[in-house]
Amino acid sequence: ELKVEQNPLFLSMQEGKNYTIYCNYSTTSDRLYWYRQDPGKSLESLFVLLSNGAVKQEGRLMASLDTKARLSTLHITAAVHDLSATYFCAVDIRDFGNEKLTFGTGTRLTIIP
Amino acid sequence: DSGVTQTPKHLITATGQRVTLRCSPRSGDLSVYWYQQSLDQGLQFLIQYYNGEERAKGNILERFSAQQFPDLHSELNLSSLELGDSALYFCASSVGAGAAKNIQYFGAGTRLSVL
Numbered sequence: 001e002l003k004v005e006q007n008p009l010f011l012s013m014q015e016g017k018n019y020t021i022y023c024n025y026s027t028t029s030d031r032l033y034w035y036r037q038d039p040g041k042s043l044e045s046l047f048v049l050l051s052n053g054a055v056k057q058e059g060r061l062m063a064s065l066d067t068k069a070r071l072s073t074l075h076i077t078a079a080v081h082d083l084s085a086t087y088f089c090a091v092d093i094r095d096f097g098n099e100k101l102t103f104g105t106g107t108r109l110t111i112i113p
Numbered sequence: 114d115s116g117v118t119q120t121p122k123h124l125i126t127a128t129g130q131r132v133t134l135r136c137s138p139r140s141g142d143l144s145v146y147w148y149q150q151s152l153d154q155g156l157q158f159l160i161q162y163y164n165g166e167e168r169a170k171g172n173i174l175e176r177f178s179a180q181q182f183p184d185l186h187s188e189l190n191l192s193s194l195e196l197g198d199s200a201l202y203f204c205a206s207s208v209g210a211g212a213a214k215n216i217q218y219f220g221a222g223t224r225l226s227v228l
Contacts, residue, residue, distance in 0.1 A: 031215065042115065042203065043219040050213065088156065092215070099207070099215055100146065100169050103156040 002027050004091055006104035014112050016078050021107045023072040023089035032072045033101065034063050035088045043088065046074075076109070084111045116140065119204050119220035127228055131192040134223045136204030138185055144168070144209025145187040146217060147179055151200040162187055163209050194227045201225075 003026040013019050023032070034046040047056040049065035049072060056063050060083065062075045072089055086108045090101040116139035124132055138145050147159040158171035162181035173179075176194075181187040191198060201224050205217040 033216070035219075040224075042221045043205075044115075045216050045218065048214050048216055090156075099144065099209060100158040100161055100171060101148075101156075101205075101217060102158070105155055 002029065002091065002093075002102045004089060004102050004104040006089055006107050008107060009105060010108050010110075012110045012112060013076075013079055015080055018078065019076050021074040021076075021087055021089075021109075023074070023104055025070050025072075025089075025091045025102075027070075028067075029070075029091035029093060031092050032065050033090045033092075034061075034072075034074055035090065037086045037088065037106070039086075046087075079111045081111045081113060084109055115218040115220065117204060117206050117218050117220035119202075119223050121223060122221065123224050123226070125226045125228065126194060128194055128196060130194050130227075131190065132194065132225065134189040134191070134202055134204075134225075136187045136189070136206075136220060138187070138204075138206030139218055142206035142208055142218075143185065144207045144215075145181055145185070146205040146207070147173075147187070147189050148203045148205065148219075149200050150203060150222075154200075156203075159189070191225070196227050199225055199227045 005024045032049040035043040047063040052067040054065045060077045086106045088106045090103045118137040143164045145162045159173045161169040179189045201222045203222045204220045207217045
């Protein structure tokens with residue numbers, strides 16, 4: 001059974017600082033996704049990573065994937081208050097009919113002014 | 114706006130009742146997924162449909178059922194409701210069928226409160 005673990009679960013950081021969220025998964029996966037969720041809102045797709053060594057960047061967020069270590073990271077650079085949200089990683093298998101997402105526990109990020 | 118439409122936004126009902134949640138996928142998407150989000154269980158996959166056919170099942174209770182109609186909208190039926198069924202229910206859609214990225218786009222969710 002595919003399991004996905006994120007850490008930390010909670011992260012409180014000051015504006016302007018850098019930090020990294022980690023996502024480990026237990027078995028081979030074809031795709032790794034990062035989503036953002038604001039309180040009481042829907043999930044917004046941030047990145048999809050398809051291959052070993054893949055790196056995607058959008059603004060102050062950068063995601064990377066190491067398939068050998070079964071590890072993805074979401075790096076936050078010079079955090080700003082607008083980045084406060086819960087971030088989820090999720091994995092699936094590229095197998096027709098088996099494309100369900102298995103989500104991590106989420107990391108609740110709070111940026112303090 | 115993800116393009117995925119869910120109705121209703123909120124539902125308040127009593128134990129033992131039955132409710133139906135509705136989802137319209139993004140234009141062109143053939144796969145529809147249902148997820149349940151609760152504080153204790155996190156985000157859990159319930160069921161997937163592709164072009165009208167059931168494709169994958171997660172830990173969906175027997176009291177729950179779903180279907181996808183010819184126009185590709187989907188409904189999730191929850192019956193004999195219990196307090197523990199209170200949660201946020203999300204629908205997501207994607208191209209599916211082994212597409213390279215297969216990004217799932219999520220609707221705004223239906224918040225179900227069972228009293």
